[in-house]
Amino acid sequence: MTTEFAGSQHIIEIIYLIASVLFILSLKWMSAPKTARHGVWAGEIGMVLAIAGTLLHHGIVDYKWIFIALVIGSGIGVPLGLVQMTAVPQRTALSHAFGAFCVTLVGTAEFYLRAPNVPPFMMAVICMEVILGSLTFTGSLMAAGKLQEVLPQRPITYRGQNIVNLGLLAIAIAAGIYLVLHPGAKQLFPVMVIIPLFFGVFMIMPIGGADMPTVISLLNSYAGLSAAAMGFVVESKLLIIAGALDGSSGFILSVIMCKAMNRSFTNVMFGAFGQVQASAAAGKEERTVRSATAEEAAGILAAANRVVIVPGYGMAVAQAQHKVRELYDALTKRGVDVRFAIHPVAGRMPGHMNVLLAEADIPYDKLAEMDDINGDFPQTDVALVIGANDVTNPAARTDQSSPIFGMPILDVDKARTVMVIKRSMNPGFAGIDNPLYYLDHTLMLFGDAKAFVNSIVHELAGNSH
């Protein structure tokens, strides 16, 4: 080893060290909206430094194809960075798939370059990298397909499903263990790559649309862990750090999502949510609801001091967020205090609802988390529910037989008046009846969310002239 060579290696390592610091700062600055964009810049600078440093690597002989690949990758990345905000969950799932694809390919390449001289620990890490990578790849593609609605959103289940799935995973792990003991068994390696691909598909099949926030977070965590494993294989501390950060981020978000739905990981992965609820919806006698027109609703809202709007995914589906913003403006102009109550699982991924409302120019300091706003509902004149259902269901607090019993909800029923914009009395996505609709102080506003909010805005404008 010449001194010149060792010198350039040191420079590369120092560049990686600086990039690591920038990555950690990047996440630190994400803590608040004020500094968050600095976080993106820090991440970008770290990334550019790291890629530039890698190009100094002594063994690199072929620069042409590196640049071709970088250019093609950027060409794919730009449109993926410009998708609509409602499509962000499927874009995120797709990028988990790409990340996992990269990790799996690199792990495969490294194995064939080194076999049969692979020490046991290294082989174990390669196995982890490849198994996690390939199941995350197909699992994320499945999740993206369900979110984009090119695949059916409802859970697909059959008898013995869990046994089949776990059996597949067990075969892949057994192949991995055999390879750790006999790294020369090259013919077994494809088994370990291909079987988890099927496992990834089967793993997501029984999971319904309502569980997507948890699943995306979990896949995020897997993608991070597989990248960290790749960091061990290619001996890059920077990649170990980035993978560990991503892995812990995904893990924390999955825990938050599970808590918000009062479910455990095992329940999400093996529970197939859809089945439990079919029984619960049946056997309810007819009860009366009170409905109101846009004119009446506008009158009540205009007379209120404090209004809390509870948006759900239905609002985003109806593309009503910009009309909601007009309602917010009209009420704020009249001196009404308007805030938004955001349930952690509102939307299709963690924090999705906040992005959708921010896109409609609603100030972020008016968006309140569940725990911060729940205590304020008794002092709230009107709670206006738009396109949300299960997260407002008081049965989660009181009815032990309800499938969502114990799930933390927004206590909208404690507001003086509750208004719910809903197409019809059909039970929602999960098929659970919502007693909120039958309360004496609840008014049902039947209609399309966007159209109804629009007529309320019109009524408010008419009254002021």
Next chain:
Amino acid sequence: MNSALIDGLFVFMLAGFIGFEVIKRVSPLLHTPLMSLTNALDAIAVVGAIVLVGEHKSNLSFILGVLATIAATSNVVGGFLITDRMLKMFKSSRPTKP
């Protein structure tokens, strides 16, 4: 087990703890941009793929490396782009300077 692997384990453990502490403090308001940002950072895996392409040790490793570089680069570019687009939209109702 060589020392590089042990070093790696220490780094992994420490980074995991830092990640836990830092990400716990991220406001739920920003959880979506957080996920797209960590995704972009995760795509630093591109460095491993670039080395595979550049070193061209075998045809297999070269081809897999090119595909891996393309996939990771799309995450880098797309991830930062969409994160910044989302963060730009978050505005406060209070003026920035009183």
